[in-house]
Amino acid sequence: MTMLQAGFEMEPFFLSGERGALFCVHLYPSHIAPKGGILYLHPFAEEMHKSRRMAALQARRFAAEGYAVLQVDLTGCGDSACDFGDATWETWLADARRAFAWLSAKATGPIILWGLRTGASLAVELASALPGIKRLILWQPVVNxxxxxxxxxxxxxxxEMLSGNQAQSGTKDLRAKLEAGENIEVGGYMLGGAMARDLARVKLADIPSPCPVEWLEVGAEEGESASPASQRIVDAWRAAGVTVHTRTLSGEPFWVTQEITECPSLIEATTEAISRSI
Incomplete structure (x- = not known):
């Protein structure tokens, strides 16, 4: 357990998962009862590592504002058990449920789900399956x-092309291999057929959020709307009765940049949004 000067504590631990231990970091205020709990769900493959700093900065900011935050490395990711190729979307949903149950038992007040990219998509599915989620915070969600x-x-x-070799196949051929049960190495990550199949079926247009949503994206210019592809989903959700606040912040796409990048305006906007949500 580590005491931090900002008035909160940080506790790393391992949570028991279906496939093995899940590495977690729990941050919580040191002198007051938490206002609520926030569960963070990380993005896919290398995007997780590129975004670790931003996730850590936001989690600490949340804790300093009085919230209990749980960050979990899903099965096959980070310091958790198994290899990336062993994971499936359903496994990750089960991991998220376990993390949610743990946080619900520890934190007072409502629980909020916060996800980045595929983690945001996972949060939407999880919220649809669990009762009592107060709000979703979606960072640049993968909509399709x-x-x-x-x-x-x-x-x-x-x-393959950068290495001087002609690409041996296209995406259609790679998809066929995955559907046939073959694992494929992509950028240092072994992608399994089950994960590919589960990921391909994710369409946020078909999963209206059951609770209010803070939808935040990063782009070249700031604005009150999302990107065109995202805005179509937002409009459909609103038509279904979902309360969605959208905002685009100026900054670099930190989850894919070559160097580790920060987007302070996203942290400020998210912190402002969370103060509105409780």
């Missing part, structure tokens, strides 16, 4: 899993 999967597979094709 099939499109995201194809983009991820293009990393392999680009790597």
């Amino acid at each position: 899993g099939e499109q995201y999967l194809n983009q991820f597979l293009r990393i392999k094709l680009a790597s």
Whole structure:
């Protein structure tokens, strides 16, 4: 347990998961009861590592504002058990449920789900399956899993071309291999057929949030709306009766930049949003 000068404590630990131990970090205020709990769900593959600093900065800011925050490395990721290729979307949902149950038992007040990229998509599915979620904080959510999967597979094709070799196949061929049960290495990560299949079926248009949403994105210019692709989902959710606040902050896409990058305006906007949500 580590006492931090900002008035909160940080406790790393391992949580028992279905496939093995899940590494977690729990941050909470040191002198007051938490206003509520916030569960963070990280993005996919290398995006998780690129965004670790931003996630840590935001988690500490939340804790300094009086919230208990739980960050969990999902199965096959970070310091948790198994290899990336062993994980499935359903496994990650089960991990998130366990983390939610642990946080619910520890934190007083409402629970909020906060996710980045595929972690945001996972948060939407989790909220639809669990009662009592107060609000979702979605950072740059992946709205269409099939499109995201194809983009991820293009990393392999680009790597083959950069190495001086002609790409041996296209995304359609790679998808066929995955559907046949073959694992494929992409950017240092072994992608399994089950994960690819589960990821491809994720479509936020089909999963209206059951609770209010803070939808925050990073772009070239600031504004009160999301990107066109995201805005279509937001409009559909609003038509279904979901309260959605959208905002785009000026900054670099820190989850994919070559160097580790921060976006202070996103942290400020998210902290402002959380004060409105409780």
